[in-house]
Amino acid sequence: MADDRILEEGFNGLASAQPALPAAWYFEPAQFDREMRDIWGKSWVYLCRADSLPHTGDFRSFSIGGQEILVVRGEDGAVHGFFNTCRHRGSALCTSETGRFERRIVCPYHQWTYGLDGRLLATGRMRPVAGFDRAEYGLHAIAIAEWGGCVFANLAGDGASPFKEVFGGELSFIASWPMETLVTGHRYRKELACNWKIFWENFNECLHCPNIHPELCELVPIYGRGIMARRDDPEWQAHADDGAPLRSGGLRTGADTWSMDGAAQDELPGLSHEERASGQRYATLLPSVFIAAHVDYVRIVRLMPLSPERTELTAEWLFRPETLARPDFDLARITDFATLVMEQDGMACELNQRGLRAAPFERGVLMQEEYEVFLFQDWIREALGEPRLSQPAGSRASRRRPLGTEKQSGDHHEPG
Ligand code: FES
Numbered sequence: 001m002a003d004d005r006i007l008e009e010g011f012n013g014l015a016s017a018q019p020a021l022p023a024a025w026y027f028e029p030a031q032f033d034r035e036m037r038d039i040w041g042k043s044w045v046y047l048c049r050a051d052s053l054p055h056t057g058d059f060r061s062f063s064i065g066g067q068e069i070l071v072v073r074g075e076d077g078a079v080h081g082f083f084n085t086c087r088h089r090g091s092a093l094c095t096s097e098t099g100r101f102e103r104r105i106v107c108p109y110h111q112w113t114y115g116l117d118g119r120l121l122a123t124g125r126m127r128p129v130a131g132f133d134r135a136e137y138g139l140h141a142i143a144i145a146e147w148g149g150c151v152f153a154n155l156a157g158d159g160a161s162p163f164k165e166v167f168g169g170e171l172s173f174i175a176s177w178p179m180e181t182l183v184t185g186h187r188y189r190k191e192l193a194c195n196w197k198i199f200w201e202n203f204n205e206c207l208h209c210p211n212i213h214p215e216l217c218e219l220v221p222i223y224g225r226g227i228m229a230r231r232d233d234p235e236w237q238a239h240a241d242d243g244a245p246l247r248s249g250g251l252r253t254g255a256d257t258w259s260m261d262g263a264a265q266d267e268l269p270g271l272s273h274e275e276r277a278s279g280q281r282y283a284t285l286l287p288s289v290f291i292a293a294h295v296d297y298v299r300i301v302r303l304m305p306l307s308p309e310r311t312e313l314t315a316e317w318l319f320r321p322e323t324l325a326r327p328d329f330d331l332a333r334i335t336d337f338a339t340l341v342m343e344q345d346g347m348a349c350e351l352n353q354r355g356l357r358a359a360p361f362e363r364g365v366l367m368q369e370e371y372e373v374f375l376f377q378d379w380i381r382e383a384l385g386e387p388r389l390s391q392p393a394g395s396r397a398s399r400r401r402p403l404g405t406e407k408q409s410g411d412h413h414e415p416g
């Protein structure tokens, strides 16, 4: 078991067993509502690629924890976001998932008409009436941020913390990747029968890897030891100079990327030698998305809570247009691998969810290797205004991180 001495020497693990979150937090509707309001209602949530809204008036609709929103490409060229609710008597404005507005958003109920920037322009057949000022009835706006060709929304609108302040540090890990110019070559969508937190907890540990992910453990040898990084091993100092992937992390010798055979078919420009050699880098932007960056492509994995025990998982694989255009390019060789891993993780998440309702099971317990799960759960507690659990000074788990930031990149486990 770790002690203070080991912690000072840079060991990642927890020094003692820690109580996990209450089991009821994974299925009770009142807790779900609380998390939607206090976490998802205040966080930057990844929606889609900006190139899925190429023209003025193009829109997409989404639901963030039960809040229906619209994002629209405005006449000014920027993406605008609104609650999908008419200011007259609250009708939904739009029931399609995607489409194009002809320069106006018209409520299908009594035809109030809004500009693509959300301003109320006309009130249908209604006559002017005292006590009504059109300027006060624009659509309720949400905040929108764009980074690397990705569109993020924050339901808090003007109250949202600045995007760069929240995610700038985490995104610096993949700053060399030419995100803006990449295009989507493949998509995956699945509904998981689990609470959204289960997904992140599974993402944040590799104790399950040897059993659940045999193929991944071959590609990333350290995962086969049930850990994610060199310093997850209490004896790490004895092997501190050992550069073998089994000790240091990263892909097996000879492999370049996440694909069925480990081979890359192209290479993105602008990556440093170190970035190319690492084989995998992550930016994790809680609560909605992580971005896995490889030498030849990028994968964006997003989750959206649908209900206490249902979560939508989507993945997008991004490539250079030149890569996709190559006649010899084998897309499936890349996409099959992460799809396999995501399917395996989805199964594990659903398994975890199924057992949580047992009457005597009040909560789980976190073991030494589950320091990232602990950090995630502490992040949840903090976001909900609950006391955080203290950890020994100097330990990895004692470091405070602001809402919305998570982990360090590069040396991490792959989720699903
Ligand atoms: S509810 Fe939209 S115009 Fe009446």
Ligand SMILES: [Fe+2]
Residues within 6 Å of the ligand: 202, 203, 208, 209, 212, 213, 345, 414, 415, 416
């Ligand atoms: Fe996994």
